[in-house]
Amino acid sequence: MSTNSTIEWTECTWNPITGCKKVSTGCKNCYAERMAKRLKAMGNANYVNGFQLALHNHSLQIPFRWKKPRHIFVNSMSDLFHEDVPLDFIKKVFEVIKQANWHTYQILTKRSECLLQLDSTLHWANNTWMGVSIENSDYTYRLDHLRLTNAALKFISFEPLLGPISKLNLKGINWVIVGCESGPRARPTQIEWVRLVRDQCHKAKVPFFLKQLKNDKGKLIKMPLLDNKRWDEMPKH
Numbered sequence: 340m341s342t343n344s345t346i347e348w349t350e351c352t353w354n355p356i357t358g359c360k361k362v363s364t365g366c367k368n369c370y371a372e373r374m375a376k377r378l379k380a381m382g383n384a385n386y387v388n389g390f391q392l393a394l395h396n397h398s399l400q401i402p403f404r405w406k407k408p409r410h411i412f413v414n415s416m417s418d419l420f421h422e423d424v425p426l427d428f429i430k431k432v433f434e435v436i437k438q439a440n441w442h443t444y445q446i447l448t449k450r451s452e453c454l455l456q457l458d459s460t461l462h463w464a465n466n467t468w469m470g471v472s473i474e475n476s477d478y479t480y481r482l483d484h485l486r487l488t489n490a491a492l493k494f495i496s497f498e499p500l501l502g503p504i505s506k507l508n509l510k511g512i513n514w515v516i517v518g519c520e521s522g523p524r525a526r527p528t529q530i531e532w533v534r535l536v537r538d539q540c541h542k543a544k545v546p547f548f549l550k551q552l553k554n555d556k557g558k559l560i561k562m563p564l565l566d567n568k569r570w571d572e573m574p575k576h
């Protein structure tokens with residue numbers, strides 16, 4: 340599936356890989372899993388096996404068809420650094436990124452160990468934004484792995500933010516996104532946890548992007564105000 344996206348910090352998604360396996364508490368209510376089940380039920384050919392990992396060679400060329408530059412979220416329905424994705428296929432994705440260089444590509448992983456392990460074998464084009472997802476303070480080591488990579492632009496997605504995270508080392512980090520969980524059984528994000536991340540970004544001069552929060556009535560608000568301000572800062576690139 341490759342489509343315009345409703346995700347506030349990107350413009351469209353490109354999914355040469357679909358399906359994944361849960362690795363940490365942030366995965367519990369995985370949106371991609373819910374979506375994959377729905378797409379399978381709708382008969383979408385890329386989801387015949389639902390949320391099982393699948394590589395789609397036929398989807399590799401899609402960015403070339405988009406003539407206008409876009410911000411592209413790579414593998415919103417999977418994790419590019421999933422243990423079972425062959426290195427050759429990851430390299431093919433990176434080759435498209437390098438060649439279709441009028442776009443900006445945003446990659447997010449929870450598998451920072453695999454990312455770091457493969458880092459030196461990958462060609463990091465300047466139009467690649469590499470990010471890690473961190474849900475609570477148990478997983479800040481992912482940030483340390485990301486920092487060691489050769490990606491030109493590095494970012495963190497604290498989404499869903501599930502606990503307070505202090506003592507963040509934001510050295511070498513170019514952008515931070517925060518959001519709460521959505522969907523049925525969504526776990527809460529406290530506003531103080533968001534402020535704690537925002538304040539550390541402010542201190543370290545790292546752009547901060549607040550994607551979504553729930554209001555007092557439990558309604559999901561996209562791009563909410565926090566302390567009377569809309570936080571839509573983007574990295575300087």
Ligand code: SF4
Pocket residue numbers: 359360361362363365366369370371372415416417418449
């Ligand atoms: S790593 Fe991402 S795509 Fe994979 S199960 Fe976890 S939340 Fe879902």
